[in-house]
Amino acid sequence: MELDRADLTLLELLQRDGRATVQALSEAIHLSARATLNRLRKLEREGAIEGYRALVSRQAAGEPISVFAEVALKDQRQANVQRFERRMASAKEVVGCWIISGRYDYLVRVACPTLDRYHQLINAWLDDNTLGIEKIVTNIELATIKEFAGFPVPRPG
Structure with missing residues (x-):
């Protein structure tokens, strides 16, 4: 392009x-x-612009808690990976999911109305053996310093 x-x-x-x-x-x-x-x-x-959307305030969305979950899978077989990724893509509480390097396989950002709802959600994931989750480490967002607002656009020389 x-x-x-x-x-x-x-x-x-x-x-x-x-x-x-x-x-x-x-x-x-x-x-x-x-x-x-x-x-x-x-x-x-050409796909340089993928779409347009409104940034809805947390207050208007009911002030959900934001959690970053580090997820490790038991194994990396393609069927397990695809099943896990489909589940993350279809879960309305999952607002971001990335494959990462390091000790964990995925970083999943989850927005839930309460911690109890988050706990129910991850327990359901852990109880579903077809997802192949070995471990989830939870990091609760305490405050947002900077939210994603777009990618840096290069400046032509």
Whole structure:
């Protein structure tokens, strides 16, 4: 994917404000609204822009607790890995899941209304032998210092 300065600036601006108008974006990159809209459509088509979403406040979401669970699987057979990953992808409480290196296989971010609900959730995972979970280490978020707000967009030289 070949991205020029205007494309990169558009990506950066949209990460900050996904509701920016085409007119405002066009003024920022010094192109016509039509040319800017064409660039946006191209970025969407090529997958540089995967979608648009609203960042809902925790208060509006019922102020869920956020937990980071380090998960180790008993073995890495493909069937177990796929089953585990499908379960994580389909669980509404799982708001992020990453394969990681180190002592654990996955880092799973979970948002639950209460610790009791989190405990029920992980007990269900541990009781499900088909998931092949060996161990879960729980880290409760105490405060958010910085939340994910987008990837750094490279600056052309």
